[in-house]
Amino acid sequence: AQTVTQSQPEMSxxxxxxxxxxxxxxxxxxxxxxxxYKQPPSRQMILVIRQxxxxxxxxxxxxxxxxxxxxxxxxxxxxxxxxxxxxxxxxCAFMKHSPGTYKYIFGTGTRLKVLA
Amino acid sequence: xxxxxxxxxHLVMGMTNKKSLKCExxxxxxxxxxxxxxxxxxxxxxxxxxxxxxxxxxxxxxRFSPECPNSxxxxxxxxxxxxxxxxxxxxxxxxxxxxxxxxxxxxGTRLTVV
Numbered sequence: 001a002q003t004v005t006q007s008q009p010e011m012s013x014x015x016x017x018x019x020x021x022x023x024x025x026x027x028x029x030x031x032x033x034x035x036x037y038k039q040p041p042s043r044q045m046i047l048v049i050r051q052x053x054x055x056x057x058x059x060x061x062x063x064x065x066x067x068x069x070x071x072x073x074x075x076x077x078x079x080x081x082x083x084x085x086x087x088x089x090x091x092c093a094f095m096k097h098s099p100g101t102y103k104y105i106f107g108t109g110t111r112l113k114v115l116a
Numbered sequence: 117x118x119x120x121x122x123x124x125x126h127l128v129m130g131m132t133n134k135k136s137l138k139c140e141x142x143x144x145x146x147x148x149x150x151x152x153x154x155x156x157x158x159x160x161x162x163x164x165x166x167x168x169x170x171x172x173x174x175x176x177x178x179r180f181s182p183e184c185p186n187s188x189x190x191x192x193x194x195x196x197x198x199x200x201x202x203x204x205x206x207x208x209x210x211x212x213x214x215x216x217x218x219x220x221x222x223x224g225t226r227l228t229v230v
Contacts, residue, residue: 018223033216035218037219037221042222042223043204043223043226044221044222044223044224045159045208045219045221046221047208047218047219047220050217050218052216089156091158091159095215095216097188097216098214099213099214100166100171101214101215101216102147102149102164102166102171102172102210102214102215103161103164103172103215104161104215104219105171106159107158108154108157108158109157109158111156
């Protein structure tokens with residue numbers, strides 16, 4: 001069975017600085033997908049970034065980038081130039097690569113607060 | 117249209133009431149989901165509809181009854197709920213055939229059972 005671990009329940013960062021959220025996972029699968037979702041106080045979960053395990057290149061979306069270490073089963077999220085609007089709960093998620101797979105395994109989340 | 121719309125945003129219901137949650141998307145996504153989320157916890161999958169057929173039921177009690185009238189609509193019928201069912205109920209959708217491109221979530225219905 002797959003598991004996803006987010007070891008930092010809460011973090012804070014000063015506005016304009018960089019912060020890294022950690023995520024590790026355990027799986028025997030070789031092909032899978034990894035995601036970071038953001039859930040601000042407005043409640044809506046928003047997909048931040050997605051990584052396909054068979055791609056070595058780390059995914060990047062504007063100020064958000066990942067450090068994907070497949071051998072170490074690590075998938076950390078780096079937020080550069082942090083903004084107040086980045087304050088949210090961040091969930092890491094795993095999904096195995098299999099046709100018709102719909103279920104994610106979510107981590108327990110990291111609450112990030114960006115300080116003015 | 118890139119949204120998943122959920123109504124109502126808030127709902128308070130008694131344990132003997134019957135109510136329904138509604139979810140709608142017009143992105144052409146062929147998979148739709150109901151998740152339950154307790155405060156400060158990750159969402160927990162309840163049901164998945166794929167091409168309008170129920171494909172996953174995560175052993176959810178029968179007091180929750182999902183319905184997918186068409187490819188754009190998803191309902192969750194509630195009956196005889198318990199106070200512990202109070203939670204945020206999130207609807208999501210994804211392209212058909214799997215969720216490898218990610219979910220699009222609605223902003224949820226905050227349900228309180230009294």
